[in-house]
Amino acid sequence: MATETPQQIEDLTNAFVDEHWDPAITVRDWWARLADARLSHPSLPEAAGGRGWSAAQARVAGQVLARRRVVGPPGGLGMLLAAPTIADHGSPEQFARWLPSILDGTEAWCQLFSEPGAGSDLAGLQCRAERDGDEWVITGQKVWTSNGHEADWGMLIARTDPDLPKHQGITYFGFPMRQPGVEVRPLTEMTGRALFNEVFIDGARVSDANIIGGRGNGWKVANTTLTHERAGIGGGHGGGFGTASPGEIMGELGQPVGDFLGRRPPISAGGVGRRVLSVLSEEAERRGRMADPVVRDALTQVHMLYRLAELTLQRQAAERRSGRSRSGLGAGVEGNLAKIGNTRLLHQTRHVAGLILGPDAALVGEEAATGGLLQELTLFSPAPSIYGGTDEIQRNVIGERGLGLPKEPSPDKA
């Protein structure tokens, strides 16, 4: 564990901004500088291009980038999921091939896990991978693929050994998205955006060298990705004031980075942060709603849930360092707890936003109150109860793995 104090991290990040920030350089150049300084994803291990910082340490750097009003590191599923999964399971060649382009934002990733018949029961997936020389031929359908339309690579899980029990015989690939046999069709959500897609794969190819974590180990590797997805909600990378899209497809890498100042990411897995809390409070003050004790009480609950999330993260980091669990929970359920906590926070935020905005909560778009932020958050708020495993699945995992309760009855466990 890296030992830098918060003050040292602040000093180091400030010095980096003083030396390197220039709104006239391109997004590509800015992100290259962040990656060279190991500030894109500092909680990755050093060998993977990070600094081995804890989430809390990485958050300090992100807060400095936000305070200095400079654009943050690339976002997206490459940073959130692919990079830590490759760091945990990849080979040295895979580190060299994939990590630099994730950290400098030149390639974007998506997650090809869910299928029409395999969501909560992910291990029931049907997508097939058949060996052909040094390659695998992939056939199947994926769905709810966030950012699939802008991705260069997919974290693909497919069945390589159909005769084995369902949790075995699954293999995890780094799958090239831009090739014949891959069709990405957008699905529009009720936010009005098309964040996710259906992906039809018909005879597309992937090299054997792109297997991450070994043939037949896909279930284990996928669980690493899911753990990062759940824990990433309160995670430490990111930060900054403004964002751009990673990868060539969205066409933003060549534009001046200063053009992206203040551009907020769509409400997404990152959930709700301090910024939303201050937007809620300012809007309540502006509308004279702070005088209403119901509004004050509901706002206090948002604040408490946010503090609870922060303290839980700190406690978990301390438990990891000491190797002792004060909560009495079995290991490995921190991410599940973090995800449920974030979902509750988002739902409470939606409730308060409605109380404060009243009928204005029905107006969407940039010209609406709060620039449409609270409305977008409201429309997006059902999603975190579903993605990365539904609330019910998180509770099952906490019950079974964390509390040692008997397993749910199910046909495969009978």
Ligand SMILES: Cc1cc2nc3c(=O)[nH]c(=O)nc-3n(C[C@H](O)[C@H](O)[C@H](O)COP(=O)(O)OP(=O)(O)OC[C@H]3O[C@@H](n4cnc5c(N)ncnc54)[C@H](O)[C@@H]3O)c2cc1C
């Ligand atoms: C915004 C968003 C983005 C997403 N992005 C991606 C992505 O990028 N890549 C990707 O692969 N997937 C993605 N997903 C898909 C997501 O992971 C699945 O929707 C999720 O795992 C649930 O699967 P399902 O939709 O098939 O629902 P089902 O599994 O059919 O579940 C239906 C209902 O049954 C309940 N249920 C099922 N099994 C149990 C059980 N054992 N015990 C108790 N209750 C149970 C569930 O909780 C749920 O309420 C995304 C979803 C959303 C909403």
